[in-house]
Amino acid sequence: MKPTIHDVARTAGVSISTVSRVMNAPETVTExxxxxxxxxxxxxxxQPNGFARGLIYKKSGTLGVMIPDIExxxxxxxxxxxxxxxxxxxxxxxxxxxxxxKDRLIAYIQSFYEKQVDGIVFASDALHLxxxxxxxxxxxxxxxxxxxxxxxxxxxxxIDDEQAAFEAVSYLLDSGHSHIGMISFPPADTISGWPRMxxxxxxxxxxxxxxxxxxxxxxxxxxxxxxxxxxxLLASNPMxxxxxxxxxxxxxxxxxxxxxxxxxxxxxxxxxxxxxxxMAGMYIPKLTTIAQPVYEIGVRAVRKLHxxxxxxxxxxxxxxxxxxxxxxxxxxxx
Amino acid sequence: MKPTIHDVARTAGVSISTVSRVMNAPETVTExxxxxxxxxxxxxxxQPNGFARGLIYKKSGTLGVMIPDIExxxxxxxxxxxxxxxxxxxxxxxxxxxxxxKDRLIAYIQSFYEKQVDGIVFASDALHLxxxxxxxxxxxxxxxxxxxxxxxxxxxxxIDDEQAAFEAVSYLLDSGHSHIGMISFPPADTISGWPRMxxxxxxxxxxxxxxxxxxxxxxxxxxxxxxxxxxxLLASNPMxxxxxxxxxxxxxxxxxxxxxxxxxxxxxxxxxxxxxxxMAGMYIPKLTTIAQPVYEIGVRAVRKLHxxxxxxxxxxxxxxxxxxxxxxxxxxxx
Numbered sequence: 047m048k049p050t051i052h053d054v055a056r057t058a059g060v061s062i063s064t065v066s067r068v069m070n071a072p073e074t075v076t077e078x079x080x081x082x083x084x085x086x087x088x089x090x091x092x093q094p095n096g097f098a099r100g101l102i103y104k105k106s107g108t109l110g111v112m113i114p115d116i117e118x119x120x121x122x123x124x125x126x127x128x129x130x131x132x133x134x135x136x137x138x139x140x141x142x143x144x145x146x147x148k149d150r151l152i153a154y155i156q157s158f159y160e161k162q163v164d165g166i167v168f169a170s171d172a173l174h175l176x177x178x179x180x181x182x183x184x185x186x187x188x189x190x191x192x193x194x195x196x197x198x199x200x201x202x203x204x205i206d207d208e209q210a211a212f213e214a215v216s217y218l219l220d221s222g223h224s225h226i227g228m229i230s231f232p233p234a235d236t237i238s239g240w241p242r243m244x245x246x247x248x249x250x251x252x253x254x255x256x257x258x259x260x261x262x263x264x265x266x267x268x269x270x271x272x273x274x275x276x277x278x279l280l281a282s283n284p285m286x287x288x289x290x291x292x293x294x295x296x297x298x299x300x301x302x303x304x305x306x307x308x309x310x311x312x313x314x315x316x317x318x319x320x321x322x323x324x325m326a327g328m329y330i331p332k333l334t335t336i337a338q339p340v341y342e343i344g345v346r347a348v349r350k351l352h353x354x355x356x357x358x359x360x361x362x363x364x365x366x367x368x369x370x371x372x373x374x375x376x377x378x379x380x
Numbered sequence: 381m382k383p384t385i386h387d388v389a390r391t392a393g394v395s396i397s398t399v400s401r402v403m404n405a406p407e408t409v410t411e412x413x414x415x416x417x418x419x420x421x422x423x424x425x426x427q428p429n430g431f432a433r434g435l436i437y438k439k440s441g442t443l444g445v446m447i448p449d450i451e452x453x454x455x456x457x458x459x460x461x462x463x464x465x466x467x468x469x470x471x472x473x474x475x476x477x478x479x480x481x482k483d484r485l486i487a488y489i490q491s492f493y494e495k496q497v498d499g500i501v502f503a504s505d506a507l508h509l510x511x512x513x514x515x516x517x518x519x520x521x522x523x524x525x526x527x528x529x530x531x532x533x534x535x536x537x538x539i540d541d542e543q544a545a546f547e548a549v550s551y552l553l554d555s556g557h558s559h560i561g562m563i564s565f566p567p568a569d570t571i572s573g574w575p576r577m578x579x580x581x582x583x584x585x586x587x588x589x590x591x592x593x594x595x596x597x598x599x600x601x602x603x604x605x606x607x608x609x610x611x612x613l614l615a616s617n618p619m620x621x622x623x624x625x626x627x628x629x630x631x632x633x634x635x636x637x638x639x640x641x642x643x644x645x646x647x648x649x650x651x652x653x654x655x656x657x658x659m660a661g662m663y664i665p666k667l668t669t670i671a672q673p674v675y676e677i678g679v680r681a682v683r684k685l686h687x688x689x690x691x692x693x694x695x696x697x698x699x700x701x702x703x704x705x706x707x708x709x710x711x712x713x714x
Contacts, residue, residue: 062408063397074396108495116463117456117658125450129477133484138491141475143463150467157472161442161495269662298662305664324451328603328632330639330664 049090058086109137109351110158110166112151115267116143118295119323120340124169124192127344135352137164146171152180159184164355167191167347172236173200187354191347192340193237194364201354203346203365207238210336210369211245214318215290217334217371219253222380223288223316226250227261227279229272229296242292242320261286265296272299287315287380294319294326297333301376316377331375339367383424392420443471443685444492444500446485449601450477452629453657454674458503458526461678469686471498480505486514493518498689501525501681506570507534521688525681526674527571528698535688537680537699541572544670544703545579548652549624551668551705553587556714557622557650560584561595561613563606563630576626576654595620599630606633621649621714628653628660631667635710650711665709673701 055062060079067075068083075083086092109132113121125141132139140163144151155177158166165187168177173195181188190202218226228246231239247257263279265271272291276299280286291297297319301311311317311331319326322337346365353360389396394413401409402417409417420426443466447455459475466473474497478485489511492500499521502511507529515522524536552560562580565573581591597613599605606625610633614620625631631653635645645651645665653660656671680699687694 061397063395063401066400066403067397069400107491116459119453119456119659122451122453125477129450129479138476138488142472143459154472157441269658302662302664324603325453325659328636330636 049092051092053090054083054086054092057090058082107137108140108161108163109348110154110161110163111139111141111169112144112154112166112171113141113169114144114146114171116141118267119325120293120295120321121169122324123340124344127341127346128167128191128348129344130341131345131348135348137348137352139348144171148174148176151177155180155184155186159186165189165351167351169193169347170237173198187351189347189351189354189360191343192338199363201350201360201363203343203350203367204237205338205343205369206366207241208245208248210320210338211242211290211292212249213245213369213371214320214336215246215249216252217373218288218290218316218318218377219249221288221316221377224255225283225285226288226290227263227283227286229265229275229279229289229291229300230262231292232264232266238292246290265299267293267295269295269299269302272296273303274299276300276303288377289315289317291317291319294321294323294333294335296320297335297376298325298329301329301331311376312378318377322372326372327374329376334374334377335372337370337372339369342367383426385426387424388417388420388426391424392416441471442474442495442497443682444488444495444497445473445475445503446478446488446500446505447475447503448478448480448505450475452601453659454627454629454655455503456658457674458678461675461680462501462525462682463678464675465679465682469682471682471686473682478505482508482510485511489514489518489520493520499523499685501685503527503681504571507532521685523681523685523688523694525677526672533697535684535694535697537677537684537701538571539672539677539703540700541575542579542582544654544672545576545624545626546583547579547703547705548654548670549580549583550586551707552622552624552650552652552711553583555622555650555711558589559617559619560622560624561597561617561620563599563609563613563623563625563634564596565626566598566600572626580624599633601627601629603629603633603636606630607637608633610634610637622711623649623651625651625653628655628657628663628667628669630654631669631710632659632663635663635665645710646712652711656706660706661708663710668708668711669706671704671706673703676701 051062051065055065065083068080129139142154167189170192190200192204194202194204230243233240250260251257261283263275265275289300291300297317300317304311319333319335322335326333326335350360385396385399389399399417402414463473476488501523504526524534526538528536528538564577567574584594585591595617597609599609623634625634631651634651638645643649653667653669656669660667660669684694
């Protein structure tokens with residue numbers, strides 16, 4: 047039979063309320079009694095339930111993860127990496143989908159605090175001041191995955207988005223394309239938006255091409271948005287021979303639009319994506335794209351959070367992992 | 381300033397340890413004192429932290445969700461439905477990825493118990509006796525989503541897989557196909573495997589065609605498996621004009637294999653999938669498939685779990701939601 051709080055009290059020779067106080071308000075119990083209770087707990091292998099255990103050990107064994115959109119396949123690889131590393135380190139993951147909704151996000155931070163998670167991985171969204179302050183209020187360790195916060199000292203793991211976009215567009219230029227349009231996240235998106243657009247422009251600028259007025263269409267986060275804006279991009283720029291899409295979902299949206307309107311990829315237009323989600327290699331045509339090491343980002347984010355939660359600091363504050371251009375079927379040399 | 385346990389004790393006119401006992405072992409406190417403490421808590425709007433609160437209210441506001449494979453896009457729609465309904469009901473979701481690993485699954489059940497989740501949604505996998513017993517041991521409310529357990533009285537929401545497969549194959553037969561192969565989950569899979577294969581066979585049988593020896597290739601859960609077995613299926617059955625795939629991922633694997641080997645879909649072969657995941661409408665060609673109401677399954681599963689956790693029982697034990705054949709581009713009339 048499982049030992050109860052009564053057994054612990056009897057073994058330690060103290061009252062039940064003393065055991066309870068050791069668990070809830072240890073500072074109100076003398077050290078001598080506290081040790082006796084702790085010994086009894088160890089001896090009996092008493093397992094208080096989760097809530098009580100959190101109170102004793104101050105570690106819940108759970109890490110919280112916040113992602114913006116569970117239907118976006120980008121997160122699947124990231125979560126897989128986090129999950130595998132969490133299992134290795136003996137943690138469980140509590141994954142919450144924020145929908146980029148401010149109120150929900152703040153409610154989740156409070157909920158994480160109440161469940162006494164050991165820390166939070168905040169994935170892929172810009173860390174607004176408000177969120178940061180809320181997390182600071184609860185003093186919860188936090189690590190950023192696939193995003194970064196240059197203004198605060200928060201550990202982060204991501205890639206160099208500007209450089210990656212620069213390489214993707216340089217590849218198109220090297221392949222003979224000179225009329226290149228971009229489907230970008232909104233410029234206000236300081237993580238995936240602005241830096242990738244800057245990389246696109248730098249590549250053009252370095253070849254002496256007009257960069258500021260280069261054709262850019264903005265899509266929110268989804269395939270359907272990209273499908274729609276591809277129409278506008280092509281209507282205003284009928285000469286385009288290539289499109290650089292800021293995500294693989296955008297690339298698929300663009301390719302579907304082109305294909306539904308009688309244009310072949312890559313014969314008529316080349317399309318390059320970004321991310322290398324699982325679907326990129328399953329799509330027809332298979333996507334040329336920038337491979338982000340999403341699995342590895344997930345693994346390192348959890349490892350870093352573990353390091354931070356245990357030791358109070360991390361060795362490297364900001365890590366940039368290497369990306370890679372993967373040339374498949376959706377692009378061709380002119 | 382936030383009230384502390386000390387303020388509660390002072391207001392109730394009891395000792396800290398009494399407040400603590402009310403939270404941890406209320407049966408050791410007289411009813412009179414218990415009420416005084418509860419009144420003080422209400423008056424001060426004292427918020428014990430998550431662990432302690434669980435001990436008082438016996439509800440954590442959190443629902444646990446177990447899914448087999450977070451990288452499988454099928455779960456995205458399901459989780460989206462669960463999430464939206466959980467938000468509506470004021471719950472948060474704790475999502476765990478089991479990888480169909482028995483030890484991990486059992487560890488998660490224990491972890492859910494320790495965190496005192498109000499209940500578990502177990503999604504899409506067969507509920508083995510061992511899991512069931514483990515959940516029973518902790519007396520946690522449980523609801524099955526996209527799966528069912530005919531042997532136990534556990535609430536479930538899914539579709540009629542046999543009938544849906546029957547309709548998909550009947551559609552191919554009606555379109556003039558008489559050489560139809562299937563890519564199936566392993567027959568030991570009592571949820572997505574055996575019933576869908578039975579529906580395939582029944583459709584053939586009803587037309588007086590040989591059903592037992594009909595060409596079936598087995599794939600595990602992924603695109604890559606389906607890609608591989610499509611080669612075998614075609615090698616042994618060169619006459620095939622159509623393939624019924626037991627999932628959209630399998631359909632994409634088959635289409636990719638065909639396309640990589642110079643066969644066009646639907647011109648040379650028709651392919652019909654199952655699930656209608658988000659990608660089905662984004663793929664090229666867009667998939668003809670059986671649409672499962674995954675979002676609605678997710679919504680109802682959480683609603684049912686809420687009903688069960690609050691009231692101790694559900695009105696309808698087993699629900700089958702309607703499916704629908706969606707004809708898109710990957711199939712054609714012969």
